[in-house]
Structures are given as C-alpha cells and as structure tokens.
Amino acid sequence: MAPIDVSGLHVRFGEVHAVRGVSFRVAEGESYGIVGESGSGKSTVLRAICGLAPISAGAVTVAGEELGRRRSAGFHRRLQMVFQDPYASLHPRHTIDRVLAEPLAIHGFDDREARILRALDEVGLGRGFRFRYPHQLSGGQRQRVAIARALILEPRVMLLDEPTSALDASIQAEVLNLLDRLRAERGLTYILVSHDLAVVAHMCERLLVMQHGQAVEELTRDGLRARAAREPYTRDLLAASEGSRPAESSP
Amino acid sequence: MTLLQVENLRVTFPTRQGPSEVVRGVSFTLGRERLGIVGESGSGKSQTGRAILGLTPPPGRATADRLAFDGIDLRRATPRQWRSLRGIRMSMVMQDPKFSLNPVMTIGRQLTEAARRTASRGEAKDRAMAMLEAVQIRDPSRVFGAYPHELSGGMGQRAMIAMMLIAEPDLLIADEPTSALDVTVQIEVLRILDRLVQDRGMGLVFISHDLRLVGSFCDRVLVMYAGRVVEELRAADLARARHPYTQGLLNCLPRIEGGRRPLPVLERDARWAL
Structure with a gap:
C-alpha cells in the first residue's frame, strides 16, 4: 500500500485556503x-488523503497510484481513519456489534461473527461489550471501538x-500503547496528527510541523529530542510543551 | 492570610x-x-x-x-x-469561551455590564477598555465591538478573563x-x-x-x-x-x-x- 507521497498539496474550501503546498513522503511501515x-x-491533510477533503492542486500518490476524486473500495479498505472525538464518531443508536458489522458488510467480508469477536479482543475490550451502545462506554472504551472499526478491515495504513x-492522561497512555502494539504486530503504516509534541515524539519516527496551512519544518524524532529545530515556530512549540515558568520569567 | x-x-x-x-x-x-x-x-x-x-x-x-x-x-x-x-x-473562568460568552451581545457590552456593578456608566467603558489591554489584546477597540463568534478561542478566553477580573475580585x-x-x-x-x-x-x-x-x-x-x-x-x-x-x-x-x-x-x- 505504502509509500504515501504527498506533493504540493493544496486544499481550498471556497474562499478559505486551508492547505497551501504541503509535501511529504511516508515509507511503508513508518509512523509519521x-x-x-x-x-x-x-x-485537513489527513482528510484529503482519505478523500474527505478536496485536493485542489498537487497530488497524493499511494503505492504508485495517484488518487483522484473517486477512490476504489479496495483503497478505502486498505486505508482507514480514526477520528478525534469518540463521542461524536460513533453512531449513538447503533450497538458496538452493528458499528463493527457495517464496514464488513460494505466490503463483503465473510466470517463476520468471528472477525467482530477477534477485533474486540484485539483492542482489549472483550466480548461483553459487543451488544452495548456507545453511551454505556467510557471515552477510552469508545476510542477502542473506533480503532476496532478501522482495524476490522485489515488495513495497511491508519490515519489517526x-x-x-x-x-x-492515564487513558491516553493505554490507547497509545494499544496503537503501538498493533503497529508492531501488523506492520501498519501510521500518519498521526496531534497538537501534542510529546505524543508525536513518543509515537512517530519523523514529523512535520505545520502552521497556517504550510509545512514549517520536517524533523526526525532524534532531531526533536536534541532540540535541533531550526525554525522559530518549532522552537516556540517546544518551549510551550515544557509547561510554564511564569514566576521566574516575569520581571 | x-x-x-x-x-x-x-x-x-x-x-x-x-x-x-x-x-x-x-x-x-x-x-x-x-x-x-x-x-x-x-x-x-x-x-x-x-x-x-x-x-x-x-x-x-x-x-x-x-x-x-x-x-x-x-x-x-x-x-x-x-x-x-x-x-x-469572587469570580469563575470556565473552560470554553464558546459556551460561556453571550453569543448575541458584543464583548464590549458584556464587559461594561460586568463593570457597571462596581463602577458608574462613564467609568465602566474606560474600565472595560483598560481591562482588554491588561489581558494583552492587541486591538482592544476592535474586540470591544466584536461578537464572540468573530474572535478566536484564545481571544475569547482572554475576553472572558477580562470580564471576570474587571471587578478586581x-x-x-x-x-x-x-x-x-x-x-x-x-x-x-x-x-x-x-x-x-x-x-x-x-x-x-x-x-x-x-x-x-x-x-x-x-x-x-x-x-x-x-x-x-x-x-x-x-x-x-x-x-x-x-x-x-x-x-x-x-x-x-x-x-x-x-x-x-x-x-x-x-x-x-x-x-x-x-
């Protein structure tokens, strides 16, 4: 499936120019x-890759194939997305069983029963959760359901x-560990979007810093740890992630 | 103490x-x-x-x-x-300015309303402008006349803090x-x-x-x-x-x-x- 090659990507929503010429390349099995x-x-970059936002200019190439407006079912099976808010991304009136069965039905998978049970086990939920509704689950459990829904199609790439x-924070650690383990076991490729530098440093080998729709700087994890950021904006972000020291700094 | x-x-x-x-x-x-x-x-x-x-x-x-x-x-x-x-x-600042500011009143009116509790009408407006400057809003007169949806999250939260502090709690x-x-x-x-x-x-x-x-x-x-x-x-x-x-x-x-x-x-x- 990979590599994923994004070159000169622009996304416009009417007047709003949300992404202004972003390029990067993600190798197979990498976490970016x-x-x-x-x-x-x-x-918006993630949404453009999976087809939820228009590619106004530039190109997104996945495994050598340039993506157009319509993508095949096979493409969507191999590339799955997990959204930010598990309170909003699960249908409130569908049971977990139905949430997980729907993608299987769409893509014509057989053996659905066993796949649903396996997916629940893999994300550490257990079978007891199968016939519950989202409102009966905590935030961390719902995010596990969202991950299971993406995973059940056996994708090669996950957009997070x-x-x-x-x-x-404590639930975040559990979900990050789960994502880490799944990637190691299945050799998945991740593109992870976050505002938290520490999360990205923990999960990804390379990262791109963005501001105002443009790429500011690309860094490796080791470069980030060595504070080898060249751009002032990246340094500001790094400083802000350390927490505040106002008592000492104020005159 | x-x-x-x-x-x-x-x-x-x-x-x-x-x-x-x-x-x-x-x-x-x-x-x-x-x-x-x-x-x-x-x-x-x-x-x-x-x-x-x-x-x-x-x-x-x-x-x-x-x-x-x-x-x-x-x-x-x-x-x-x-x-x-x-x-x-005593005052309280809430998490999200989107839900704690009145959407149909300008920031200025909301601030003066808060200031009016401890100041006269003429003084209230000056206090409101001074407070917007104190929370480091660069263009206080624009923000004074703006509605909450016209402000970014950070701006809205500053306006919220200004409102809570205007009476100097x-x-x-x-x-x-x-x-x-x-x-x-x-x-x-x-x-x-x-x-x-x-x-x-x-x-x-x-x-x-x-x-x-x-x-x-x-x-x-x-x-x-x-x-x-x-x-x-x-x-x-x-x-x-x-x-x-x-x-x-x-x-x-x-x-x-x-x-x-x-x-x-x-x-x-x-x-x-x-």
Missing part, C-alpha cells in the same frame, strides 16, 4: 507525525486524527 | 440508585496564592470549584463543616449576599481555563493570570487535568481521586509525590525525551477510593 495548532491544516486528545 | 477556608466539603447528587457523593470531604485553605486542583474526569475537581461559589447545579447539594470566604460564612449566605460576592469579590476560580487553547496561546493566558495574581494579590484556584501544567504554574497542588484529596504537596515537590495515583498520573505522560515504551499504565487500587 503531523504537529500544529488549531487551524494549521494538519487534519488526534486519537487521544479527548481522553484523560 | 487566609482568604478561603473549606472543611469537609461534600457534594451529593440524587440518582435512581440513591444519593451519589461526587465530592467526599474535601478540606483546604487558600491564601493569596495559586492553588492547583488536579484530577481526571469525574474526580470531583470541577464540582469542588462550583460548590465554593454556591453554583452546585440542582438537584445536587453541597454541604460543609466550614465554608468561609474572608470571614463570611458562605453556607448561610443569603441570595443578596451572594450577589454582592459573585462576580465582584479577591478570589478567582479558573476551571480548565486553557484546555481549549493551543499550547502557545495557553502559555500567554497563564502569564496574564500569573501577573494578575502577583500585581493584585488575588487568590487563584486553578482546576486542571494536566498535572504537568499545574506543577509548573501553581504554588501548591491538591490531587483528587474519586471525590477525595489523595495528596497535597508543593508544586516544586511534584516529582517526589508519595501517593501511587499521583506518581501514576505523572509517569503515564509521554515525554519528548522519550524513554519508556510501552508507557506505564495507571493501575488503580480500589483502596484509594475508600
């Missing part, structure tokens, strides 16, 4: 991070849009 | 399964300092903050052995006394005031709060789920779990926390420096909630 603040266009920012 | 005394605060909500106690015997005192209250969702930290201002949503009920603000017994405060306290001597309760903001904006808003605490000698209760942020910003930290304070410590001593819950909360955060993989997961002990 995109960091930026709200409005930086980081989520702020998968833990709606969760408590 | 003690500004606020809280002893054995309890907040109870009736449910179909019987009363559910969400704050269970919280006690602390606050001087003119920055006190952080940290905990996960459902730990009772926000309900603690609301109960201090008498804002426990019905049918919930708050009780305490002692709840005193500057010598005034808040448990027996009359509606009239509350009106003279809330928004004037002695006590500010800030419930996740920066969680809806970007990290770089977050730091700016914290600097503003910090300066106001120092310049005006205000007491600040800073409620947050972010232990690292609270540790770097506050003087003292209360860690809450299941409605109780499980640990109280100086923010500087956070790294030497004794309670396994506090340690767990600190350790489960990923770090830029990296290290543990998988991340240590918080193992909850049923005894913590007893």
Whole structure:
C-alpha cells in the first residue's frame, strides 16, 4: 500500500485556503507525525488523503497510484481513519456489534461473527461489550471501538486524527500503547496528527510541523529530542510543551 | 492570610440508585496564592470549584463543616449576599469561551455590564477598555465591538478573563481555563493570570487535568481521586509525590525525551477510593 507521497498539496474550501503546498513522503511501515495548532491544516491533510477533503492542486500518490476524486473500495479498505472525538464518531443508536458489522458488510467480508469477536479482543475490550451502545462506554472504551472499526478491515495504513486528545492522561497512555502494539504486530503504516509534541515524539519516527496551512519544518524524532529545530515556530512549540515558568520569567 | 477556608466539603447528587457523593470531604485553605486542583474526569475537581461559589447545579447539594470566604460564612449566605460576592469579590473562568460568552451581545457590552456593578456608566467603558489591554489584546477597540463568534478561542478566553477580573475580585476560580487553547496561546493566558495574581494579590484556584501544567504554574497542588484529596504537596515537590495515583498520573505522560515504551499504565487500587 505504502509509500504515501504527498506533493504540493493544496486544499481550498471556497474562499478559505486551508492547505497551501504541503509535501511529504511516508515509507511503508513508518509512523509519521503531523504537529500544529488549531487551524494549521494538519487534519485537513489527513482528510484529503482519505478523500474527505478536496485536493485542489498537487497530488497524493499511494503505492504508485495517484488518487483522484473517486477512490476504489479496495483503497478505502486498505486505508482507514480514526477520528478525534469518540463521542461524536460513533453512531449513538447503533450497538458496538452493528458499528463493527457495517464496514464488513460494505466490503463483503465473510466470517463476520468471528472477525467482530477477534477485533474486540484485539483492542482489549472483550466480548461483553459487543451488544452495548456507545453511551454505556467510557471515552477510552469508545476510542477502542473506533480503532476496532478501522482495524476490522485489515488495513495497511491508519490515519489517526488526534486519537487521544479527548481522553484523560492515564487513558491516553493505554490507547497509545494499544496503537503501538498493533503497529508492531501488523506492520501498519501510521500518519498521526496531534497538537501534542510529546505524543508525536513518543509515537512517530519523523514529523512535520505545520502552521497556517504550510509545512514549517520536517524533523526526525532524534532531531526533536536534541532540540535541533531550526525554525522559530518549532522552537516556540517546544518551549510551550515544557509547561510554564511564569514566576521566574516575569520581571 | 487566609482568604478561603473549606472543611469537609461534600457534594451529593440524587440518582435512581440513591444519593451519589461526587465530592467526599474535601478540606483546604487558600491564601493569596495559586492553588492547583488536579484530577481526571469525574474526580470531583470541577464540582469542588462550583460548590465554593454556591453554583452546585440542582438537584445536587453541597454541604460543609466550614465554608468561609474572608470571614463570611458562605453556607448561610443569603441570595443578596451572594450577589454582592459573585462576580465582584469572587469570580469563575470556565473552560470554553464558546459556551460561556453571550453569543448575541458584543464583548464590549458584556464587559461594561460586568463593570457597571462596581463602577458608574462613564467609568465602566474606560474600565472595560483598560481591562482588554491588561489581558494583552492587541486591538482592544476592535474586540470591544466584536461578537464572540468573530474572535478566536484564545481571544475569547482572554475576553472572558477580562470580564471576570474587571471587578478586581479577591478570589478567582479558573476551571480548565486553557484546555481549549493551543499550547502557545495557553502559555500567554497563564502569564496574564500569573501577573494578575502577583500585581493584585488575588487568590487563584486553578482546576486542571494536566498535572504537568499545574506543577509548573501553581504554588501548591491538591490531587483528587474519586471525590477525595489523595495528596497535597508543593508544586516544586511534584516529582517526589508519595501517593501511587499521583506518581501514576505523572509517569503515564509521554515525554519528548522519550524513554519508556510501552508507557506505564495507571493501575488503580480500589483502596484509594475508600
């Protein structure tokens, strides 16, 4: 499926020019991070890759094939997305069983019963959750359901849009560990979008910093740890992630 | 000097399964300092903050052995006394400016309305403009005439803080005031709060789920779990926390420096909630 090659990507929504010429390349099996603040266009890049936002100019190539407006069912099976807010991304009146059965039906999978049970086991939920509704689950459990829904189609690439920012710190650790383990076991490719540099540093080997729809700087994890950022904006982000020290700094 | 005394605060909500106690015997005192209250969702930290201002949503009920603000017994405060306290001597900043500002009133009108409680009509507008400058809004006259939807999140939160501080309260309760903001904006808003605490000698209760942020910003930290304070410590001593819950909360955060993989997961002990 991979590599994923994004070159000169522009996304326009009418007057709004959300993404202005972003390029990067993700190798098979790699975990790639995109960091930026709200409005930086980081989520829009992910949405353009999976077809939820228009590609106004530039190209997105996945496994040598340039993506057009319509994508095949096979493409969507191999590339799945997990959204930020598990309170909004699950249908409130569908049971977990129905949430997981729907993608299987769409893509014509057989053996649905066993696949649903396996997916629930894999994300650490257990079979007891199968016939519950989203409102009966906690935020972390719902995000596990969202991950199971993506995983059940046996994708090669997962697009993760702020998968833990709606969760408590302790639950975030559990979900990050789960994502880490799944990638190791299945050799998945991740593109992870987050506003939290620490999360990206933990999960990704390389990362792209975005601001105002443009790529500011690409860094490796080791470069980030060595504070080898060249751009002032990246340094600001790094400084802000350390927490505040106002008492000492104020005159 | 003690500004606020809280002893054995309890907040109870009736449910179909019987009363559910969400704050269970919280006690602390606050001087003119920055006190952080940290905990996960459902730990009772926000309900603690609301109960201090008498804002426990019905049918919930708050009780305490002692709840005193500057010598005034808040448990027996009359509606009239509350009106003279809330928004004037004690205020609260909520998490999301989108839901706490009035969408059909300009920022200026909302600010002057707040200022009018302690100032004359002519003075109120000047105070409002001065306050917008104090929270470092670059173009105060534009923001003064703007509606909330015309402002960014960081701007809206600054306007909200300006409104809460316009009467120069002695006590500010800030419930996740920066969680809806970007990290770089977050730091700016914290600097503003910090300066106001120092310049005006205000007491600040800073409620947050972010232990690292609270540790770097506050003087003292209360860690809450299941409605109780499980640990109280100086923010500087956070790294030497004794309670396994506090340690767990600190350790489960990923770090830029990296290290543990998988991340240590918080193992909850049923005894913590007893």
